[in-house]
Amino acid sequence: MSRPTVAVVGAGAIAPFHIAALRMAGFHVEHVAASPGSKRAAEIASRYDIPRLWSNPRELIEFAEWDALVLASATDSIPGLLESAMSTGRPCLVEKPVSFDPAQILRFAGHDRDVRVAYNRRFYTATQAAVEFAFSGPCIFRLELPDGILAPDAEFAGLRAVRENSVHGLDLLHHVVGAYELLTRLDTKNPRGRIAAVTTARGHVGTIVLNWNCPANFALVLDRAPARFEMRPFEMGSLYEGMEVLEPTSEVPVRRYVPKLVRQVDSLPGADGIKPGFLEQARSLMNRVVTGEWDSRSATIADAAFAADVARALTAD
Numbered sequence: 001m002s003r004p005t006v007a008v009v010g011a012g013a014i015a016p017f018h019i020a021a022l023r024m025a026g027f028h029v030e031h032v033a034a035s036p037g038s039k040r041a042a043e044i045a046s047r048y049d050i051p052r053l054w055s056n057p058r059e060l061i062e063f064a065e066w067d068a069l070v071l072a073s074a075t076d077s078i079p080g081l082l083e084s085a086m087s088t089g090r091p092c093l094v095e096k097p098v099s100f101d102p103a104q105i106l107r108f109a110g111h112d113r114d115v116r117v118a119y120n121r122r123f124y125t126a127t128q129a130a131v132e133f134a135f136s137g138p139c140i141f142r143l144e145l146p147d148g149i150l151a152p153d154a155e156f157a158g159l160r161a162v163r164e165n166s167v168h169g170l171d172l173l174h175h176v177v178g179a180y181e182l183l184t185r186l187d188t189k190n191p192r193g194r195i196a197a198v199t200t201a202r203g204h205v206g207t208i209v210l211n212w213n214c215p216a217n218f219a220l221v222l223d224r225a226p227a228r229f230e231m232r233p234f235e236m237g238s239l240y241e242g243m244e245v246l247e248p249t250s251e252v253p254v255r256r257y258v259p260k261l262v263r264q265v266d267s268l269p270g271a272d273g274i275k276p277g278f279l280e281q282a283r284s285l286m287n288r289v290v291t292g293e294w295d296s297r298s299a300t301i302a303d304a305a306f307a308a309d310v311a312r313a314l315t316a317d
Contacts, residue, residue, distance in 0.1 A: 002028075003026060003027065003028040004026070004027055004028070004067035004068060004286065004289045004290070005027065005028045005029075005030040005031070005065070005066050005067050005068075006022050006027040006028070006029055006030070006031075006066060006067065006068045006069065006070060006285075007030065007031035007032070007033075007060055007061070007064055007066040007068075007069050007070070008022075008029060008031065008032045008033075008044075008050075008069075008070045008072065009032075009033050009034065009057045009060065009061070009069065009070070009071050009072065009073050009081060010034055010070075010071065010072030010073040010074075010095070011032070011034035011038055011040035011041040011043070011044045012034075012040070012072065012073075012074075014072050014095065015032075015044055015072050016044070016048070017274070017275040017278050018070050018072055018278065018282070019044075019048050019050075020274055020275075020278070021274045021275070021278035021279045021281070021282040022070065022282045022285075024272055024274055024279050024282065025279060025282035025283045025285070025286045026286055027067075027068065027282070027285075027286065029048070029050050030050065030051055030052055030064075030066065031050070031052045031054060031060050031064050031066055032044055032045050032048075032050045032052070032053060032054070033053070033054035033055070033056065033057040033059075033060040034057065034073065035057070035073070035074075035077070036055055036056050036057075037055060038055075041053060041054075052064065057073065057077075057081055058080075058081065058084055061081060061084045061085050061088065062084055062087075062088070066090070067090065067091075067289050068090065068091050068092070068093070068285050068286075068288070068289050069085050069090065069091070069092040069093070070092070070093045070094075070095075070118075070285075071085065071092060071093070071094040071095060072095045072118075073095075075095075075097060075098075075099065075100065075164055078094060078095070078098055078099065079098070079099050079104050079105075079107070082094055082098070082108060082115065083107075083108075085114075085115075086108060086111045086114060086115065089114065090114065091114050091115070091116075091285060091288040091289060092114060092115045092116075093115075093116055093117075093118055093281065093282075093284075093285045094115060094116070094117055094118065095117075095118045096117055096118055096119055096164075096167055096168060096171070096299075096304065096307070097117075097163065097164060097167045097304060097307060097308050097311070098117055098301075098304045098308070099308065100163050100164075100308060100311075100312070101308070101312075102305040102306075102308045102309040102312065105301060105304050105305040105308055106301065106302075106305045108301045109301050109302060109305075111301065112300050112301060112302075113292075115301060116281075116284065116285070116288075116294055116298040116299060116300065117298075117299040117300070117301070117303065117304040118281055118299075119168060119171045119172070119175075119298075119299040119303070119304075119307075120275070120276065120277030120278055120280075120281050121168055121171075121172050121234055121276075121277055122171070122172070122175050122277070122297045122298065122299060123276075123277035123280035123281055123295075123297055124234065124235060124237075124267040124276055124277055125237070125265050125266070125267045126231050126234065126235060126236060126237030126265045126266070126267045127172065127175065127176065127231070127234075127237075127267075128297075129229065129237045129239070129265045130176045130220065130222060130229055130231055130237060131175065131176050133222055133224070133227075133229040133239070134176050134177050134202075134204065134222055136224070137203075137224055138202065138203030138204050138205075138224065139177070139204050139206070139222040139223055139224045140204075140205055140206055140222075140223045140224070141173070141177060141198075141204060141205075141206030141207075141220065141221060141222050141223070142206055142207050142209065142219075142220070142221045143169055143170075143172075143173050143206070143207070143208045143209065143219070143220050144209045144211060144216060144217075144218060144219040144220075144221075145162070145166040145169045145170075145208070145209065145210050145211070145218060146210075146211045146212065146213070146214040146215075146216045146217070146218065147161045147162050147165055147166050147210070147212055147213075148161065148212070148213055149161060149162070149192070149212040149213055159315040162210065162212075162311060162314070162315050163308070163311045163312070163315055166210070166311060166314075167307040167308060167310075167311050169218055169220070169234070170208070170307045170310045170311055170314075171299060171303060171304070171306075171307040172220060172234065173208070173220060174303060174306055174307060174310075175297070175299075175303075176220065176222070177200050177202065177204045177206075177222075178200050178201060178202050178204075179200065179201065179306065180198045180199065180200045180204070180310075181198065181199055181200070182196045182197070182198055182208075182310065182313055182314070183196070183197040183198065183199055184196065184197045185197075185313070185314065192212060193209070193210050193211050193212050193214075194209075194210040194314055194315075195207055195208070195209050195210070196208045196313075196314060208310075208314065210314060217232050217233040218232075218233055218234055219231060219232035219233065219234070220232075220234065226241055226242050227239065227240065227241045227262075228240045228241075228259065234267075235266070235267040235268045235276055236264065236265075236266055236267070236268070237264065237265035237266075237267075238261060238263075238264050238265075239261070239262045239263050239264075239265075240259040240260055240261055240262060241260055241262050242259075242260045243257045243258065243259060243260065244257070244258045244259075244260050245257060246258060280295065280297075281295070281298060283295070284297075284298045
């Protein structure tokens with residue numbers, strides 16, 4: 001059997017990561033396109049030896065022979081392209097957030113057999129350890145999303161980064177603790193940021209902190225005494241149990257209390273040097289082509305709509 005072929009729509013910074021992962025997963029990357037007349041698409045085709053360059057992504061989707069499709073174009077273009085892709089009945093991996101409008105995402109809810117959303121952090125080794133920790137019992141959690149906001153006072157432009165990028169943290173939280181509900185939201189000014197109280201049906205409670213422009217890593221912390229599981233950054237998972245007491249010394253004349261590190265789970269650099277999570281989601285796409293089934297960790301349309309809805313609630317005026 002010949003290798004399954006895949007088409008890539010998009011020539012931005014994320015496209016090379018997909019191309020490397022798709023090839024490692026066993027695909028022949030045969031087609032590429034971006035916006036009509038894109039010079040970047042031509043550069044991608046040349047640099048990565050992709051034989052078929054299409055000037056129009058819709059024509060690629062509707063007329064090319066391919067076994068799977070990756071949509072990694074600009075967010076505003078994805079719903080229309082995804083609609084064309086779903087008419088083919090062939091599988092598609094689409095970059096987050098799909099759309100800023102949850103209702104627009106849910107238009108594709110009937111296509112779960114053919115579409116998954118590229119929330120690659122679901123496939124992290126650290127994420128799976130966090131899932132196991134959260135399933136062991138109710139936790140108190142804290143999700144920190146310190147996105148860089150260049151123009152926070154602009155109605156949408158300043159918050160686009162939150163709606164387009166912070167959704168990966170909102171989906172990660174959903175994957176780890178299950179569906180959650182925002183109870184309250186508080187906003188700050190100068191510098192601007194937001195904090196929301198959250199609860200889940202599984203008994204978890206916590207906060208989502210949007211600490212924009214802070215010099216901090218994205219993080220998810222799960223506390224269930226006497227243990228803590230911390231993903232800081234998301235690629236690194238650390239399990240702590242109890243505290244170690246360090247008595248005063250002549251060098252440090254105070255008693256110190258240090259969390260006891262039990263183990264660490266590192267998701268870097270990713271399988272075979274590929275961007276973390278990308279090879280696993282490419283293999284999920286391959287599995288769908290070969291067996292008709294997706295990896296159970298992969299994000300559905302409903303998952304994407306949930307993350308977009310939370311992002312909208314957190315950023316709405």
